Amino acid sequence: MLIAKNIEFSYQPDQKFNIPTLELKAGEQLLILGKSGSGKTTVLNMLGGLLKPKRGEIIIDGTSIYQLKGAALDKFRGRNIGIIFQKPHILSPLTVEENLKLANFFSGTNGNKNESLLNDLDILDKRKARVYTLSEGEAQRVSIARALANSPKIILADEPTASLDDINAANVVKLLKEQAEKFNAVLIIVTHDQRVKDHISNQITIGGEA
């Protein structure tokens, strides 16, 4: 499902990131650990089709994504990749439900799973709410729901637990795992949060030991 071959990236010529070759089948999960500044987020951005690597290739479901140009890549990203950030980043002028619908609109999917998704994440009663009325845990669940609104094949999470307390953090990881299994999607979590370690056994570390 996801293959990353010989990825290389550098912001400055003398400072190179080398990322080991990854190969994940549908439904597999991976934890990428690393210190702050080790390039974890850069890896995630490259896997998510947001940042073109200097060298190498990323193949998702048989498509080499950086061969796609402009809007085609955007559409591919919207349909196949769900990204969850450290902060929820819900679009504040829109309601919870509208945030999900926007994801449907941009990728051209019908969004008939939105309600069951919100129900699974226990925020169905908040679907008409605006973002500033939500608690932090609720907001993070909304951002998960939005990332899953298009039934992606790849779910990428960048420090999803960093700003949450222990209970919420464990909850979020559990939810991510559950949903990934339900969709039979690849789940990659990038983090330096030690609390996540016990939940996913398949782990790699980049930029030295965390």
Add this chain to the structure above:
Amino acid sequence: MNMLKLSWKYLIAKPLNTGLNILLLALGLAIITVLILIQDQFEQKMTKDAEGIDLVVGAKGSPLQLILSSVYHIDFPTGNIDMNDAMALSKNRLVKNIIPLGMGDNYLGYRIVGTNYDYLELYDAQMIEGHPWEKPFEVVLGHEVADKLGLKIGDTFVGSHGIGSSSHAHDEHPYTITGILVPMSNVLDKLILTSIESVWYTHDEGHDHEKFEKTVAKTGFPETDEDREVTSLLVQYRNPMAAVQLPRYINSRSALQAASPSFEISRLFELLGVGIKLIQGLAIVIIIIAGLGIFIALFNSLKERKYDLAVMRTLGASSTQLFLHIVLEGVILTVLGAIVGILIGHLFIAVLVIQNDQGAISTLSATVFLKEELWILAYAVLVGIIASLIPAWSAYQTDIAKQLTKS
């Protein structure tokens, strides 16, 4: 969800900012709307009222005043002229027809004009009921006069001296209404028409009842052996040559003055033109400021929204869609501004008309919509696009990865 709805949601998330920008633009466009409406309607009315009148002859004075008083009935007459001079002129071979007018009285602000049937024919005036005057002190009312004052056939009233209301009344000579005109949507609507004789006899001291029973002149000048005056004459040329010779011939004679309606009206618009240009300039400045306001609002909000835009990109939005998203915000703002502006413009004219139920302004209509107003809309959309171009370009170029990492 679609692009229009998305832009709209972002606009109403900041109601004060959005409202202020719409209001400012609407103000500028309202001024332009009012100018267009007034200019168009005045020009149309003025041309319509002066149709068929080649020349106006009256007492010496301001030629513009002569035209305004005799054709449009809005200014004071320049004075009276001797009827013998007038009759001499009607014999000139360059003159096709002459319509004498006698003015000087009013009823509750509506002018009483003494004339003959040619004046009705000039405007092709039809009666809604009744018949034209046949004897002295019989009058025909313009439709608006009858409507506003609630008068009907057979009613009598007493005119008062002077052009405006509230001067001393001619109580001994009441007028009788014999006819009411159909709505003409021209100057006749506001006039009370009667014979020249009525105007003369109102001002006479004695009571010669035998005279009051005689039929009045239906065309040309009334027959009389007395020394009489009329206020002005509406002249139609016999041939194009008359346009060259007749005004010069009349003006060279000491007692009379000739003025051409088309010439005087274009001179009037030239004089008003300076003022109109000034107001137009002001409106354009306001519109430019409104455009700048929209630009600044979009540009500022973009700083806070870069993250939102990056998130949209991760959800599958293309950079073109983000460009469109920002441009749409500008266009929605300006289209709303244009609609509100046009409505304010019409409302302003409606209020103006309500406050002035007589005189030149009362002839305006607030319910007339012009093709030019569509241009206002197009113009506003253009302002919206120009104002949002730079912010939209900046949104187009958002570097997602950098933006998302920056938090």
